[in-house]
Each structure stands twice: as C-alpha cells, then as structure tokens.
Amino acid sequence: MDGLLIGDKVTGGSGAVLRSINPADGLTNYEIAGANAADIDRAATLAQQAVRDAGWRKQKPHERARLLSRIADAIAANGEALARQQMIENGKVLAECRAQAASAAATFRYYAAACETMEAETPPARGNYFGQTVYEPYGVIVAITPWNSPLTMEAQKIAPALAAGNAVLLKPSEITSGVGLIVARLALEAGLPPGLLQVLPGNGRETGTALVNHDAVRMISFTGGTGTGRAIAAVAALRLIPAALELGGKSPNIVFADADLDAAIEGVIGGIFEATGQSCVAGSRLFVQRAIYSSFVERIAAAARGLRPGLPESSGAQIGPLASFAQRERVESFVASAREEGGQVLAGGQRPADQALQAGAFYLPTVIDGLSGAATVCREEIFGPVLAVLPFDGEDDLIAQVNESVYGLACGLWTADYKRAWRVARAIEAGTVWINTYKQLSIAAPFGGFKQSGIGREKGLSGLRLYQQAKSLYWGLDG
Ligand code: NDP
Numbered sequence: 001m002d003g004l005l006i007g008d009k010v011t012g013g014s015g016a017v018l019r020s021i022n023p024a025d026g027l028t029n030y031e032i033a034g035a036n037a038a039d040i041d042r043a044a045t046l047a048q049q050a051v052r053d054a055g056w057r058k059q060k061p062h063e064r065a066r067l068l069s070r071i072a073d074a075i076a077a078n079g080e081a082l083a084r085q086q087m088i089e090n091g092k093v094l095a096e097c098r099a100q101a102a103s104a105a106a107t108f109r110y111y112a113a114a115c116e117t118m119e120a121e122t123p124p125a126r127g128n129y130f131g132q133t134v135y136e137p138y139g140v141i142v143a144i145t146p147w148n149s150p151l152t153m154e155a156q157k158i159a160p161a162l163a164a165g166n167a168v169l170l171k172p173s174e175i176t177s178g179v180g181l182i183v184a185r186l187a188l189e190a191g192l193p194p195g196l197l198q199v200l201p202g203n204g205r206e207t208g209t210a211l212v213n214h215d216a217v218r219m220i221s222f223t224g225g226t227g228t229g230r231a232i233a234a235v236a237a238l239r240l241i242p243a244a245l246e247l248g249g250k251s252p253n254i255v256f257a258d259a260d261l262d263a264a265i266e267g268v269i270g271g272i273f274e275a276t277g278q279s280c281v282a283g284s285r286l287f288v289q290r291a292i293y294s295s296f297v298e299r300i301a302a303a304a305r306g307l308r309p310g311l312p313e314s315s316g317a318q319i320g321p322l323a324s325f326a327q328r329e330r331v332e333s334f335v336a337s338a339r340e341e342g343g344q345v346l347a348g349g350q351r352p353a354d355q356a357l358q359a360g361a362f363y364l365p366t367v368i369d370g371l372s373g374a375a376t377v378c379r380e381e382i383f384g385p386v387l388a389v390l391p392f393d394g395e396d397d398l399i400a401q402v403n404e405s406v407y408g409l410a411c412g413l414w415t416a417d418y419k420r421a422w423r424v425a426r427a428i429e430a431g432t433v434w435i436n437t438y439k440q441l442s443i444a445a446p447f448g449g450f451k452q453s454g455i456g457r458e459k460g461l462s463g464l465r466l467y468q469q470a471k472s473l474y475w476g477l478d479g
Contacts, residue, residue, distance in 0.1 A: 003032030003177050003201050005184045006043045008194035013039050015202045018174045023091035023321040023361040024312050032177060034202025037210045040169070043198045044216035047140045047167035050195030057165065065115035068163060070190035072108035075101065075155075075183065082182055086151050089176040090323040091361065092275060093312045097151065103443070104155035104183070110443045111159040114464050118163075123472075130475040135468035137165035138218040138242075142211045144204075144232070145180075146224045147173035147323050148278040148383075153246075154180050156443070156458050157221045158187075158197060164467035166219075167196045171211055173224075175324055177201035204228065209235075217241065219467065223280075226381075226407075226452050233455070244456035244466050246280070247449055248381040249409030251430065252402045253283035253438065254392075257291045259414035261299075263436065268387075269303045271412055271438040273365045276320055277385035278327070280453075281410040283438060285378060286389040287398060293391045297369060300389065301346035304365040309352045311360070321361040322384060328361040331384030335366060338377045338388070344370040348385070373401050381407065395420070399427045408450030412438040431457070 002012045015036035020029040035043070050056060075082065082104070083097035092100075121133040143157040150172055161168045172180045180199045187197050200207055212220050212235045222232050223246040236243035253271050255264045271283030288296050310317025322328045328351075335349050348366030351357075366386045371378055378388045392398040402411065410432040415421050425433040429450045434440060441447070446457035456466055 001030045001032050003181060004035055004039060005181055005199040006039065007046045007198070008188055010181070010185065013200075013202065015039065015206050018177060018201060018203065020089055020175070020177065021324070022088045023323055023325065026325070026359045029088050030178070032201060034174070035171075035200035035207045036202070040200060040207070040210050040214055043169055043200055044140060044214050046195035047169055047198060048216050050193055051137065051139050051165070051167045053193070056193055056196065061115045061118050064163060064165070065112040067191055068108050068112035068115060068159060071187045071192065072105045072112065074186040074190045075108060076105040078182065078186060079105065082151060082179060085178045085182060086176065087312045089178055090147050090150075091312055091321040092149075093317050093320045095315075096275065097312075100149060100151040104151045107152070107155040107443050108159045111163040111464065114160070114461060115163045118464070128477045130477060132473040132475070134471050134473065135164070135465065136471050138467065138469060139166060140169065140216045141166045141219045141221060141467060142169045142171065142214075142217045144171045144208055144211070144220070144222045144224065145173060147175035148275065148280070150176040150179040153223050154183065156463065157223075158183070160464045161221065161467040162192070162196060164464055166467050168198070169211060169217070170197065170199045171207055172199070172201055174201065174203045212236070213239070220244070221466070222246070229454065244458065245454045246447075246456075246458060247409075247452060247454040248383075248407060249280050249282070249449065249453050250285060250379065250381055250405045250407040251281055251283050251410040251412070252285045252287055252405075252428075253412035254287045254398060254402070254414065254424070255289065255292070255296060256415035256417070256420070257289045258416045260416065260436070261292070261296060264296075264414040265299055265303055267412060267414065267436075267438040268300060269307070272387045273304065273307055273319060273385050274439065276322055276363070278323055278383050279439075281432065281439060282383070283410075283412050284382060284387060285405075286387055287392045287401065288389060290391045290393055297346065297367075297389050300387070301367045304347035304367050304387070307365050309354065309357060309362050309364065311356065319362075319365060319385065321357075322363055323361070325361045327384065328363050331363055331382060331386060334377050334380070334382045334384070334386060335368070338368045338371060338375065341371060341375045343368040343375065343377070343388075373404055379405065395424060399424065403429050406452045409453035410434070
C-alpha cells in the first residue's frame with residue numbers, strides 16, 4: 001500500500017517497511033514503505049513553496065477559517081471510517097474512536113473560529129510613533145505524534161498550525177500511519193492547497209530524525225515519550241528552532257476521606273483504565289487518605305475486576321487490547337518488577353482467560369498495593385492498565401509525595417472541602433488539575449506539562465500562538 005502524501009499525491013516511500021498489525025487479533029492490516037531522506041526533501045521543498053506562495057500567505061484569516069471549517073465538515077462526514085482506521089491500528093474501543101473522530105472535527109472548527117477572531121496588538125507608545133505587534137507563521141512545521149490517539153493529537157497540531165499560516169509535515173507513529181493519511185486526503189479534497197499538509201510515515205530513527213534535522217523545518221511540535229522529547233529538544237537546541245513538547249506523565253488521583261466516594265471510584269477507574277491505560281494523563285498513582293484506605297482500595301480492586309475486556313468493536317467492551325504486543329510485554333515487565341519489589345497485586349496482573357481474546361494483546365486491569373513511592377511502578381510511566389495505590393495522612397505529606405515525581409502532566413483531586421481543593425490544586429506541580437472529576441478535556445483550554453512532562457501549551461489560543469512568532473512594527477509619526 002502507498003502510505004505517503006507528498007504534494008497532492010499518495011505515493012510509495014523509499015524508507016524502511018512498516019507493518020501495521022491489528023492488536024485485537026494479531027493480523028496484518030497493511031504494509032507500507034516509510035519516508036526516507038529523499039522523500040522528506042521532496043516534501044519539504046513543496047512545503048516551502050506552499051508557504052511562500054502568495055496565495056496562502058496573503059489569504060485573510062477569515063478565508064483560512066472557511067477552509068478549516070470545510071476540513072472539519074469532511075472529518076465529521078468521514079468520522080466512521082476514521083474511527084475504524086484508528087481502531088484497527090491501535091485497538092482502542094470503537095466508541096472511544098468515534099468520540100475522538102468527533103473531537104478532531106471540533107478541533108478544526110475551534111481553530112477556524114480562532115482564525116476569524118485573531119487580533120494584532122497595539123502596545124502603548126513610548127514616543128512619537130504608532131506601535132503594532134502582529135503574529136506571523138514560522139513556515140514549515142514538523143508534527144510528530146505517538147500511537148495512542150492519532151485522531152485527536154494530529155488534529156491538535158495540524159489545525160492551529162494551518163490556522164496560523166504554516167505548512168505541516170506530519171510524521172505519525174509507525175504503529176498508526178493510516179489516520180493522518182486519510183485526514184490529509186480529506187483536507188486536499190476540501191480545497192487545502194497541495195504542500196500545506198503532507199504525511200510522511202516512517203520510524204523515528206530514520207524518518208523522525210531526518211525531519212527534525214531538515215533545514216527547511218522551522219519549528220517542531222512533538223507529542224510522545226520524555227526520552228524521545230529530550231533527544232528532539234537537543235536537536236532543536238543545536239538548530240536554534242523552537243520545539244513544543246507534550247511528554248509523558250505519572251499523574252496522581254487523590255481521594256480525601258470526605259469525598260463523594262462513589263463518584264471518586266468512577267473517576268479513578270475511568271482515569272486509569274480508559275484507553276487501557278494508554279493515555280498521557282492516565283491517573284496511574286492513586287493516593288488515598290489513610291482513614292479510608294483499606295475500604296476504598298478494596299472497592300477500587302473490585303471495580304477493576306468488574307471491567308469487561310473485549311474486542312474493540314463489541315459494544316460491551318470496556319477494555320480493549322494494548323496497542324501492540326511489544327507494549328503488552330512492557331506492561332508485563334513492569335508488573336513483574338512490582339512483584340519483585342514486594343507489591344501485592346489486588347486485581348489483574350495477568351492476561352484474560354477468555355478464548356476469544358487470546359490472539360490479541362489484552363491485559364487485565366491491574367491494581368497494585370503495598371509499595372512505597374520509590375518503587376518502579378510508582379515512578380515510571382507504564383502506559384498501560386496498571387494502578388499503583390499509596391496511602392497519605394495530611395496535606396503536607398500528600399503534596400510532598402505527589403510532587404516527588406519528575407512528571408507534572410495532570411492530577412485528580414476528590415474532596416468535599418473547596419478550600420482544601422483550592423490549596424492542594426495550587427500546590428500540585430501539574431499542567432491540569434481536575435477537582436471532583438477526571439479527564440475532562442476541552443480544546444479551548446491550554447494543555448501541557450510541568451517539569452519533565454513537557455514544554456509549551458497546546459489547545460486554546462495558546463495552541464495557536466505556539467505556531468506563530470511575534471513581529472513588532474513601529475510607524476514613525478514625526479515630521
Ligand atoms: P515515542 O516517544 O516513542 O514516539 C513518539 C513519536 O516520535 C513517534 O512518531 C516516533 O516514531 C517518533 N520518534 C521516535 N524517536 C524519534 C527521534 N529520535 N526523532 C524524531 N522522532 C522520533 O512515544 P510513543 O509513540 O511510544 O507514545 C507514548 C508516549 O507518548 C508516552 O510516553 C506518552 O506519555 C506520550 N504521550 C504524551 C501526550 C501528551 O500530550 N503529553 C499525549 C499522548 C502520549 P516511531 O514510533 O514511528 O518510531
């Protein structure tokens with residue numbers, strides 16, 4: 001199958017061959033050859049021409065908005081095909097894939113509206129001149145994405161980058177190459193000029209490295225693991241180009257004794273086990289106040305045991321497979337390390353027995369107790385359905401434990417005391433804090449990480465500014 005989109009053509013690549021495997025049944029979806037340096041060169045030249053082309057540079061924001069709205073419509077009209085493509089590539093349950101296709105369309109709509117309302121600034125003059133600050137595109141952007149949610153994550157980069165007037169070279173994860181290709185074809189059909197959105201699948205080593213090092217690339221927008229983010233940041237530092245980094249997490253979910261415990265159970269279970277734990281904001285560390293620790297943890301373990309694993313397409317499935325067999329092995333090795341370090345597995349800790357699931361990369365929702373915060377599964381991002389539970393006494397003890405993590409992506413907080421919620425929410429080092437809820441996400445709110453969870457904020461108007469650089473103009477009024 002041809003998997004690259006260069007200019008306005010779907011074409012074969014000249015790089016390493018990628019095989020897409022459906023993690024629900026182990027069968028091959030397709031094989032494509034990824035992009036090599038020569039493919040990237042061709043696409044980068046076309047992208048440069050497309051951004052320099054007066055037609056695109058001079059388009060008024062409201063005209064770009066119209067185009068983005070048409071892309072949103074095309075995504076919405078093809079939502080089912082997009083959802084199914086993501087489902088066969090990463091195994092996410094169909095209901096969630098459908099919701100993510102709708103969210104991708106909404107993202108394009110949001111940035112169409114942002115385009116319409118984008119403003120320049122007039123800073124107060126300090127002399128006899130009129131001052132103006134305008135925001136201009138960088139030019140060619142490379143967007144690199146992971147495999148867990150290509151539908152939403154790619155839209156979150158492509159829509160604002162185009163809205164800001166850039167051209168985008170998209171490199172999806174080698175596990176999920178297909179979604180971006182469909183979106184790019186829809187964008188072309190909706191009238192996006194060729195060269196402004198091109199898709200270059202391939203592995204990180206060959207394609208990713210060549211892209212971030214390409215001279216034409218003026219900015220990098222990356223979502224993925226912290227280790228990869230660090231390597232990309234090093235390239236960006238040498239090249240002196242900006243890099244926006246959305247990285248990993250080890251997010252805490254905190255339950256105080258006075259919380260609505262039924263709501264907290266639901267939030268904690270959904271927070272970690274939705275998407276089979278493969279979410280950057282997964283609430284993978286559960287902190288429970290000591291007074292209710294045993295009874296609450298027992299209820300969490302029972303709820304985890306009650307979740308139904310199933311084939312992604314089946315309507316009753318609450319837990320799909322992991323996105324790849326390698327990812328399941330990774331999860332299994334983390335659970336083995338927890339056992340070696342003295343943890344007690346209260347739920348899961350193994351593959352499901354159901355015969356219908358044996359060919360897939362399934363793993364049961366797992367709850368682990370009896371470890372200290374220093375244990376491997378309490379420190380490292382697992383990116384799988386594994387919840388580590390820890391007790392805390394008071395607020396100071398809690399905040400010290402929570403902030404010990406090198407990560408700072410998100411946090412959930414369950415309490416009936418709003419003053420305490422305010423104190424704790426402000427003390428936690430995280431880019432998003434949910435109070436008596438979890439995993440609510442809005443395209444209108446900035447999203448990103450503190451500490452090693454990233455640099456920069458996607459979404460909202462900051463997500464548009466990410467792809468623009470300020471230029472200040474001074475209009476002299478003397479003489
Ligand atoms: P990786 O960091 O392994 O890969 C992410 C992307 O980077 C892939 O497209 C990968 O290519 C590419 N890549 C790998 N090495 C390089 C390189 N040297 N130069 C350029 N590109 C490279 O992450 P995963 O795909 O495994 O995704 C899981 C990670 O993503 C988790 O850590 C998770 O927390 C994080 N994530 C963060 C989110 C956030 O918003 N903060 C959201 C979702 C996920 P390929 O895989 O094709 O080799």
